[in-house]
Amino acid sequence: MSKTGVRKGPRRADAQHNHEVILAAARAAVAVRGDDIVLEDIARSAGVGIGTLYRHFPTRQELLEATFLDEALELRQRAEELKTAPAALGALIDWLRLQMDFGAHGRSMGAAVMNAKHTEGTEIQIACVSMRDAGAVLLRRAQDAGEVRPDVEIASLLRLMHGIVMANEHAPDQSLVNPMFDVVIAGIRT
Amino acid sequence: MSKTGVRKGPRRADAQHNHEVILAAARAAVAVRGDDIVLEDIARSAGVGIGTLYRHFPTRQELLEATFLDEALELRQRAEELKTAPAALGALIDWLRLQMDFGAHGRSMGAAVMNAKHTEGTEIQIACVSMRDAGAVLLRRAQDAGEVRPDVEIASLLRLMHGIVMANEHAPDQSLVNPMFDVVIAGIRT
DNA sequence: CTTGCAACCGGAGGCAACCTCCGTATAGTA
DNA sequence: TACTATACGGAGGTTGCCTCCGGTTGCAAG
Missing domain, CATH: 1.10.10.60 (Homeodomain-like)
Structure with a gap:
């Protein structure tokens, strides 16, 4: 057990x-x-x-997760810091962009990690959840400020970032990343 | 040559x-x-x-591409049919959803194909381009009707569909697919 | 310092999947 | 029928994942 x-x-x-x-x-x-x-x-x-x-x-998986752990912790940390940023929506956008940058830098490392059905209580699982929760606060703040639609969920948003990274990972040109990101941002605005 | x-x-x-x-x-x-x-x-x-x-x-790649060829042709065909649908935006949305369904059914088959840098003139490359062009017509029509932002490009849209499929591919639950799709659609609306 | 053993090291080797090479078989033609 | 370009198919080389177990060593007790 x-x-x-x-x-x-x-x-x-x-x-x-x-x-x-x-x-x-x-x-x-x-x-x-x-x-x-x-x-x-x-x-x-x-x-x-x-x-x-x-x-x-x-397991290969565990090694990848271990390398991702630090990033998850740092993304949580960044979210904490952005909580007090003046612009609620701006803070959320910055943080979402960080998600992509981290994912893009470490390639689809996130892919191996974020989609895995982690058993409850794993170190990596805890880190992912707390990162996501920290992001949820940013989202909520932007929603309370009336800048983001209230029906958007953090999980969808994270997975969209993840999808953008994955879809561009092996692509010869990265020029679509920003337009794709912009569409998503436009899609969550009120 | x-x-x-x-x-x-x-x-x-x-x-x-x-x-x-x-x-x-x-x-x-x-x-x-x-x-x-x-x-x-x-x-x-x-x-x-x-x-x-x-x-x-x-090559493994060529085999995958061959299996994808039919789907590319069919998606082009569907786009042709939807060109005359009464609702311009509705037609575009339907077609984008088809993109996801095809991708999801064949798993990330699209992944192996769409991101590959196909050499000019390959059968699959031609099929992809003509599929994309057919979709571009749907997009343009919706834009001309004033229902979709004029700065959205078909390539970004296709890759977003692709990203949604990939990001959910190995996920235990598929419940985020629709919310993600909805965000994208909201993001291209005027 | 010496001793003993639990903890740890490391690489040989089993397994799976990809892909190549080449001897054998045969469809199509004269 | 005979001939040959074309095609078949599987043995085996290669790579990468992971396991197993004989040998080694940190370290704590005496």
Whole structure:
């Protein structure tokens, strides 16, 4: 029931160290190649064996999620900061754009993470939920200010950002990203 | 310069037959499993060797595109029909929804196809362009009727449909599809 | 410092899917 | 019928995912 597969408690020093090194290597790789990273490459560039990588991150999915965790936390943080921005709608728009930028930078990393049916209580699941909740506050504020239609939901909005990133991910030109974003923004305005 | 890899001209009868059988098997598989079909399964279910499959469709991509070709043609056809529908905006909306339905049914088949940088003159490329052009007429008509903002482009719209499908593809629930679509429609209205 | 063992390491190897190569078979023609 | 361009098909090379288990080592107790 609580076998999460990866321990977070006190570990042997070498294990702790390897965990960090692997994660760093994974982040670097994801930043370049997106979610089609090659796990053996990461192990090699981290200077550990493939077996070690798999002990720390039993699944490709878990490794990707771990690299995404920081981003989720930062997006939550940004939302907190934007809560007090003068323009309610402007704050929401800025934050939604951040969603895309993060997603675009890490390629479809979000894809692997956001669509996964995370088991309740997972670290990544908690992070995603709290990020989304923070965004919901921004949305609500813009709605209360009468700038955004009241029937729009945060989940739809996030998934739309996600969709824009995905749809443009392998496209030769990125020139449609802004027009697509603009359509969505126009669509939530009152 | 004209080596397209797959001949379409006169072929031996057995080759012609195999081509059709493979394509039929591929279509059936794609309808079920989306774009993560297993080529050897398709060869087997078509009753041919894997080598034969690869001779007819040298690349996974080409096989997927071939299965998508029909849909592209049909979507073009539908656009032609809708040109004379009484409600200009309604016609556009109906057609955009068809885009999603086709994409959703064939899973992200569209993904593999629409984002690929097709070399000029490919059969699939021609089909995509003419489908898009037919949609552009619907869009223009709605714009001329003053129902859709004049600065919206058909390419953005298609890619948004594509993004909605992709973003929901592996999601456990499909309940966000309609809200997302509605936001986009609201976003193109005047 | 030494010892003992639980925790950890690492890579050989199994598996699955993609794709290629080439010896064999055959449709179509003279 | 005989000949050959065309086509067939599967063995096998390659890559990437993941597992298994013999060897190694941090570290705590004596």
